[in-house]
């Protein structure tokens with residue numbers, strides 16, 4: 114019986130350590146959900162692409178909770194070599210996209226990155242990005258703040274993301 118307490122103690126320590134790491138992992142999403150940041154990131158996601166794709170598009174809503182205009186000025190990801198801010202447009206019937214240096218987020222306003230519009234162009238992934246994975250994205254703003262969030266890799270559901278799309 115003398116060895117019993119020692120064994121339980123060890124098991125307890127393991128569970129306790131696990132509990133601590135889970136606790137720290139949970140802090141970031143909870144803080145984001147409270148909307149305490151100046152710029153709030155909502156519904157971030159990355160469009161799932163075939164395994165050999167060298168580029169992925171990322172989307173989110175960025176909400177400005179301040180009374181000042183804030184510009185989105187940078188984007189990066191530890192999961193990709195390069196990330197740019199792009200805007201898709203139809204020019205002479207052709208779908209094109211161009212890089213944007215910065216995007217203005219109006220005071221108390223928002224910008225919506227979505228298919229056929231603004232997007233994070235995530236280029237040259239360092240690992241295979243599968244359906245259901247999470248991709249870490251870091252955005253930087255003109256007020257010198259930055260924010261890190263995780264985007265879910267999922268399939269494009271047009272009915273949700275582009276409700277006003279017209280069919281011919």
Ligand SMILES: [Cu+2]
Nearest residue numbers: 199210232234
């Ligand atoms: Cu693009």
